Amino acid sequence: MSETIVETSTETEASGSGHASKYTRNQPYSSKVQVNRLLTGPESEKETIHIEMELEEGMDYTPGDALGVIPTNRDEAVQAVLKALGFDGTERVLDHYKVEISFLEALTSRLGIGKLARGSVNQYAKLAGENAPEALKALTGPANKAVAEEYVWGREFIDLITEFPGIIKNPQELFNVLQRLTPRMYSIASSQAAHPNQVQLTVRVVRYNSHGMERQGVTSGLLGERAPVGEMLPVFLHENNAFRLPEDTNAPIIMIGPGTGIAPFRAFLEHREALGHKGDNWLFFGEQRSVSDYLYKEQFLAMHASGLLTKLHTAFSRDQEKKIYVQDRMRENSAELYAWLERGAYFYVCGDATRMAKDVEQALLDTIALGSNGTLEQANEYLAAMKKQKRYQRDVY
Template identity: 40%
Template sequence: MKLQVINSPFNEEQVKLLNELLPKLTTEQKIWLNGYLSAPLATLEANEEQPTPAAQPITQTMTILYGSQTGNSQGLAEKYAAALKAQHVEVTISSLGKFKATNLKKITNLLLIVSTHGEGDPPDQAIQFYEFLHSKRAPKLEHLQYSVLALGDSSYEFFCKTGKDFDEQFAKLGATRMVPRTDCDVDYDDAAAQWFSAVQQKFLQQATAVGSTSTSNEDTQLLEESTYSRKNPFYAEVLENLNLNGRGSNKETRHLELSIEGAHFHFEPGDSIGILPENDEQLVHTLLAALQFNPETEVTVFEETVALRDALQKKLEITVLSRPLLEKIGAYTEHQQFLKLFEEPNAWKGYAKGRDLLDVVKDFAPFTWSAQQFVEMLRKIPARLYSIASSQKANNEEVHLTIGKVSYETAGRKRLGVCSGSVAERVQIGDTLPIYVHKNPNFRLPENEDTPIIMIGAGTGVAPYRAFLEEREELGIEGKAWLIFGDQHFVTDFLYQTDWQRWLASGTLSQMHVAFSRDTDQKVYVQHKLQENAASFYEWLEQGAVIYVCGDKQSMAADVDATIHHIIEQQGQKTPEEAKIIVNELKQQKRYQRDVY
């Protein structure tokens, strides 16, 4: 196509220049140029009070599915959906729990954002979709193009396994990758943003209508955090730091009250606060001495040059040994005992449990690394998430947390949790902690105030229930609410005892059962109290109750889950297979919500 000077707003010289340029432009460049030129034109027309132009045509359709246990995947899905909609893409967004797997036949473009839970498991709400896709009932998907963003934690052996499984299975079913899968560690912001940028570039190139592949200023704002976040934390002053356990307890549980005045945080019961911790200064000092490195040596970490001491204390994880990390370390030693860690399938696990980098340096020296090579093996210190133990409606300028101190001994050395140890032993009233709000839409009070709630938790797992009941008290709700709480000893470990008693007296909490495992010869846990009250539990289920479970995943939550299955079998006269179906339905309906770790 050649531009003619007749009826053209350009003079002959401009027409000549345009005719020389246009044939040399790619389709992508033409699309970009069109968007670039149309933006100021639209502004000009608006200023001249011209009639509102018709909306730009939809360029493509996109389905975004997410599988989320703690809300990360859902948050990213919603953010990316908003960005695509702003670029005139027709977007459908859904959790894997609500999406009918058979509808895969009806869509052509798919983004899947999914986390991995525990030791390689799909999130609760993604289980049925996962099982369907890996079954013989899964459809052929030659018509589908897709991309997977996998969230995970590299300290686990099966890092991002759920995302990897989905990616491989979609390919096996004939689907085409739009862009390659990205596997994100706990500090996922940058990697996720790069993945979505690649998706945008690839997807919008295929647009049939004229549009811009670059993001306008308005769209860019949609992708940026508008408030404090993990990358831009709020420094909250410590107002209170109390030990909730009585004298003689085997535990130390801190009740932390933080000022959030000026943060403009907005959170709901069930959400968490992320704390960005630092490593213990003495541990860093001892590690540097063992490494025989100068603490002032400059190293580059995450595109920033800092002193080695500061990098190890404030930026890098030094207390967790994962297989990927040990494999990287193996490149810098020929120590035969170290190499034996990988000869047996689980040998490395036996060594890594309870140990840290200081153990490796002391046990297997010498190493051939430089300070820069050493820090390049390490990942960022992950934020620590703690369930909010207060209602913002009741405490607008404060947030309360319940933090159990992690303390143990391995190989003759006392170890402390990075964050919990700091809170218990070093954080004083008046200090500040870098924090941000972490939304968890999968652990929420029911919208209908009359819906009964059953709250099950042990130890610090009781924290969100304090927020639940404080919220209900503030709203004047006196519906059916049942708490089942467990810990070691009644006298020393009955966390927030006066709060529960007050709410029982006022009607905010209608009933409570407690299990203190060390007060009797026979250990009694929350699942035993659940079984003792099986008939009432099933009756509440029949009335539409929502079940909440919070706490340790490996023991408490697993035992509670088995007990719930058993009660449904027993009280409902169901087979194990029927009980499993019912429990899955409860999860899909968000009537069985878990915040387990």
């Protein structure tokens, strides 16, 4: 899920975008990985990497844009599915465009064999028809939605075909059962004003253990494990005019970017630095532990020392007994935060949509209410006005 709140902004030096649309998700650019390094330390519970990839002359992006990465499934995962289905991969199938390809290719680059969708379970049961096992039938239909949701959580296609084998008779049937393997978006973490022919990303490698198996996200896993320097990856630029630096280069900005939410703000800051923009910059970054999870620490400290980052606040939740998050740091600084808003500051949020974005919005509303001696209702009106002026922008996923 991605949400961006403001409408399309106009094109200007600071906010405009005019990137080459020659490459698209259907006709991606093959980009060479130039750097792939771990940002998190050995003590971290997470694995977050920094990737630099080469772009062709004319492939232009603007801070706030994202990069689409087209994944392939891991060989091990593909082989496990082939084995469980009793095929060898040389079978011929028609892809989504009715082009004939091998079943191996279909499983590698066309079909989403990763995280299981409820719709796939339904389709799979439909294929089995009357002969479907009772336990499989019990996962279908509107009445069993909640049970099915619980079943698919943490499971992949391999789990379904292992538990309920013998249903797929023809490889082509998988095109009715599985979703397409789709590109994933990553906020661009660099400015082209600083890195002309490059795009840089901050990627959290999704790994988890569920139902007795080690699992990984298909695309972040690819970037983490199968994208060494020199590797070529199919990518495309994705414009996001709803997440842009202010047109007024002197306008102050407040950036809330915990975890990988930091990515576009690194781009914003590099951009303002490279172009000598004078607006004040205030960054809130949060993660679990300062020792292992302070992403781009040296760069941000240097930006703070040089004065580019007017203010820098960090919140490391696990550094002390009581968890501290970015919204707590906002509350601690609410008087000054409100003063910045009154000065016309733009307020940006990027990162986790499920909890962080809501908690940050609540802290923002409380800040406004407190600062203006007003009610929460008045604070909501203030925020609505900010949205209208494009001074409240979110890119959350």
